[in-house]
Amino acid sequence: MKILVCISNVPDTTSKINFTDGDTRFDNNGVQYVINPNDEFGLTRAMWFKEKQGATIHVITVGGATTEPTIRKALAIGADEAIRVNAEPTDGFFVAQQLAAVVKAGDYDLIIAGRESIDYNGGMVPGILATLLDFNFVNNCISLEVDGNTATAIREIDGGKEKLNTSLPLVIGSQKGLVAESDLKIPNMRGIMMARQKKLNVVEPVSATETTKDVKFEKPAAKGQVKLIDADNIDELINLLHNEAKVI
Amino acid sequence: MSVLVYTESENGKFKKNAQEVASYAYEVAQQLGTHATAISINATNAESLGNNGISKVLNITDDNLKTFNAKAFAIAIAQAAEKEGAKVIILSSSADTKFLAPILTAKLQAAYVPNVVSAPTSTAPFTVKRTVFSNKGFADTQLVSDIKIIGVSNNAFGSHENKIESSVESFEPTIPENSFSTKSAEIDKVVGKATIADADIVVSGGRGLKGPENWGLIEELADVLGAATACSKPVSDLGWRPHGEHVGQTGKPVASNLYIAIGISGAIQHLAGVSASKVKVVINSDPEAPFFKAADYGIVGDAFEVVPKLIEKLKEFKAQTA
Numbered sequence: 001m002k003i004l005v006c007i008s009n010v011p012d013t014t015s016k017i018n019f020t021d022g023d024t025r026f027d028n029n030g031v032q033y034v035i036n037p038n039d040e041f042g043l044t045r046a047m048w049f050k051e052k053q054g055a056t057i058h059v060i061t062v063g064g065a066t067t068e069p070t071i072r073k074a075l076a077i078g079a080d081e082a083i084r085v086n087a088e089p090t091d092g093f094f095v096a097q098q099l100a101a102v103v104k105a106g107d108y109d110l111i112i113a114g115r116e117s118i119d120y121n122g123g124m125v126p127g128i129l130a131t132l133l134d135f136n137f138v139n140n141c142i143s144l145e146v147d148g149n150t151a152t153a154i155r156e157i158d159g160g161k162e163k164l165n166t167s168l169p170l171v172i173g174s175q176k177g178l179v180a181e182s183d184l185k186i187p188n189m190r191g192i193m194m195a196r197q198k199k200l201n202v203v204e205p206v207s208a209t210e211t212t213k214d215v216k217f218e219k220p221a222a223k224g225q226v227k228l229i230d231a232d233n234i235d236e237l238i239n240l241l242h243n244e245a246k247v248i
Numbered sequence: 249m250s251v252l253v254y255t256e257s258e259n260g261k262f263k264k265n266a267q268e269v270a271s272y273a274y275e276v277a278q279q280l281g282t283h284a285t286a287i288s289i290n291a292t293n294a295e296s297l298g299n300n301g302i303s304k305v306l307n308i309t310d311d312n313l314k315t316f317n318a319k320a321f322a323i324a325i326a327q328a329a330e331k332e333g334a335k336v337i338i339l340s341s342s343a344d345t346k347f348l349a350p351i352l353t354a355k356l357q358a359a360y361v362p363n364v365v366s367a368p369t370s371t372a373p374f375t376v377k378r379t380v381f382s383n384k385g386f387a388d389t390q391l392v393s394d395i396k397i398i399g400v401s402n403n404a405f406g407s408h409e410n411k412i413e414s415s416v417e418s419f420e421p422t423i424p425e426n427s428f429s430t431k432s433a434e435i436d437k438v439v440g441k442a443t444i445a446d447a448d449i450v451v452s453g454g455r456g457l458k459g460p461e462n463w464g465l466i467e468e469l470a471d472v473l474g475a476a477t478a479c480s481k482p483v484s485d486l487g488w489r490p491h492g493e494h495v496g497q498t499g500k501p502v503a504s505n506l507y508i509a510i511g512i513s514g515a516i517q518h519l520a521g522v523s524a525s526k527v528k529v530v531i532n533s534d535p536e537a538p539f540f541k542a543a544d545y546g547i548v549g550d551a552f553e554v555v556p557k558l559i560e561k562l563k564e565f566k567a568q569t570a
Contacts, residue, residue: 011381013497013498013516013517014515014516014517016516017381017384017385019385026381037498038498092350092360093353093354093359093360096350096354118381118382118497118498119380119381120380120381120387121362121363121379121380121381121382122360122362123346123349123350123362124349124350124353124360124362125350126350127318127347127348127349127350127351127353127354128350128351128353128354130350130351131350131351131353131354131355132354136429136430137318137319137351137430138430139318139343139346139347140343140346140347142491152433155343155347156343156492157343157344157435157437158342158343158344158443158444158445158446159437159438159441159443159444159445160435160436160437160438160492161435161436161437161492162432162434162435162436162437163432163433163434163435163436164430164431164432164433165430165431165433166429166430166431167429175498176491176494176498176499177491177492181485182485209357209393210392211358211359211360211391211392211393212359212360212361212389212390212391212392212393213389213390213392214380214387214388214389214390215375215387215388215389215390216387216388217380217385217386217387217388218385218386219384219385219386220383220384220385220386220523223541223542224544226530226540226541226543226544226545226546227544227545227546228540228545228546228547228548229545229546229547230547231547231548231549231550231553231554234547234554234557234558234561235561237529237545237547237558238558238561238562238565240545241506241527241529241545242565242569245506245526245527245544245545247448247449247505247506247526247527248449248473248506248562248565
């Protein structure tokens with residue numbers, strides 16, 4: 001089985017978010033970049049397929065040269081080869097078109113991409129990619145087993161979960177739950193050393209249509225002061241929630 | 249040209265978000281000087297959308313579509329859009345709809361912007377406001393493709409009554425057999441209980457509750473309020489609660505009217521995930537907990553003393569107001 005794991009290079013979850021250039025662009029000053037958490041769950045599941053079922057793992061990102069430390073980290077965790085599409089991603093549709101071009105040339109059985117990136121939260125890359133390729137697709141995937149050509153997946157739904165029967169070639173939108181948090185791998189020294197020897201192919205982007213454009217950003221308005229209520233005065237809290245906030 | 253909205257139903261009845269997206273579609277139609285059409289699948293009360301400004305409902309009645317199938321549903325919606333000549337399509341933010349939205353986007357070569365929090369700020373160029381960086385920011389985003397798909401955030405625009413004359417037409421899309429190559433085998437879903445996605449009130453517990461054996465407290469409070477239960481990331485990582493209850497940046501987002509955080513300190517990732525909730529209450533023994541800076545109301549106190557009192561007082565309050 002040949003697996004492609006799509007990696008988005010995103011600000012660490014603890015990052016403070018600021019905008020610059022007249023609020024037209026994200027301010028990456030002092031920001032630490034990491035593998036998108038939803039992609040990392042997927043990469044970890046891919047490692048399971050490598051260890052148990054002898055799968056080959058390629059990782060891919062769409063981004064400039066500054067994203068290479070992140071993709072190298074994926075190699076250090078255990079991916080076999082990396083691909084970087086040399087383009088600044090403009091939106092999810094653009095990224096999906098770049099990925100589709102690579103997949104078409106690469107004969108992959110399983111594509112894993114996070115259900116959404118934690119920066120722009122588009123949540124569209126795996127689904128658009130699957131549709132452009134005419135592959136099967138399961139979103140919000142929290143369990144995946146592959147046996148030969150058939151696959152069984154579980155996806156999270158509102159208020160529960162759904163088991164799905166499907167087959168390769170397949171795209172999944174990975175997320176928390178696909179592997180346990182404790183299974184996430186921190187690259188060790190040997191992995192980091194080996195990653196330096198692994199192939200990182202840089203490919204040029206294909207032409208793609210522009211569908212959306214972010215023109216301006218803003219931060220949420222500052223929150224007003226919290227109203228503190230004495231622990232012995234629960235009636236006051238109920239009164240405020242009923243008469244002032246009108247939520248009960 | 250009309251505005252098309254996909255109104256989701258379950259067991260024949262529209263889901264709560266159907267009224268919200270219908271209201272949004274009406275607003276967009278008003279801005280564009282046209283009318284709003286809904287597409288529904290196996291809905292038995294299609295005419296009710298007239299209350300929210302929908303002039304026409306295309307209703308599909310098809311046993312093959314009784315169970316949600318993302319690809320088949322996306323094809324049905326795409327064909328409805330084509331039939332109506334719709335250039336703007338409105339969707340909700342449910343798990344099912346976020347599953348089908350990118351499929352629909354690719355089929356129509358459309359511009360898709362999810363997590364939209366308000367009516368379009370402009371229709372030329374077509375611009376909407378959406379959340380980015382997991383609610384730590386907003387973006388004004390232009391949709392430049394011919395066909396535009398807007399995913400409306402839960403509980404952001406709200407439902408609005410706009411009673412108009414509404415007609416229901418039956419619609420028969422042509423769905424190829426191979427659309428069902430990914431097939432539902434089993435659904436395991438809580439019934440009769442509010443879910444994090446659509447609950448008006450969410451009660452959430454953190455590590456301050458000390459162990460899974462104390463979760464009865466959270467559940468009892470949720471029961472009194474008709475609320476859904478949730479938890480912080482450490483609680484789900486420790487296995488105290490299923491990960492489906494984890495709310496925050498890498499878990500589920502919450503956009504309820506009221507969010508009650510008990511024993512949750514308020515890490516930046518947690519606050520981002522719950523910030524779309526309208527009113528936030530925090531109960532924590534540590535007055536320095538960051539959640540106090542993000543909350544509307546707070547009680548500094550021991551959860552094991554405060555919450556039982558709160559449950560008791562709420563029961564009295566409910567009995568009086570019932």
